Amino acid sequence: MVFLRDFKKKLLNLSVFYVFQIGISIFSLKVAPVIEKLRSKRLAWFGHVMRRDDDISKKVMRLNVDGYKGRGRPKKVWNDCVKEDMRRKGVDFDMTAGRDVWRSSTYCADPQ
Template sequence: MRMLRWFCGHIRRDRVRNEEIRARVGVAPIEEKLIQHRLRWFGHVQRRPPEAPVHSGVLKRSDNVKRGRPRLTWDATVKRDLKEWNIAKELAMDRSAWRLAINVPEP
């Protein structure tokens, strides 16, 4: 945001909202870009062979701490993103269709 504010000629003291700056410059919200990046990585993982360590879950951390709320895992976040964007998990096998599904249009 600092770079976008500089680009528009505003400083924080001007009290111009981030949404207005992003709309003026034509940049998508960062939340959507993060979801897009996470789903792009999910597509890479899904297209790997089943015996790959990244696909089979060998690289997962094992925390033995059982106190408090369970940590939000990458899998749970991806499932939430897929549900929120109404994308089927099986679509990841077709790279061109997957790219079209997860693309965030710039405003």
């Protein structure tokens, strides 16, 4: 909670004195949560890469590395995050072909 308050103060370039003197509530700002913005940007980049022609970045993204996996829980990789974001937004892999459809379904707007 403290991190988000400090982050918003830095974002607006407000000093602590100014915030408390004027009585501005940092939490009443009309800004979407940072996590939602990150998800939106991650999905936007994923759609951008998937729409490209046979590019090296697209091949690397689909690459499946075989080999020894250590004990314990597997590490979270970028593809797992993208799959989770797609599940949360309710979008499908096939929607990446249409830029407008993909952007409208993954965009995170600030509340009014």
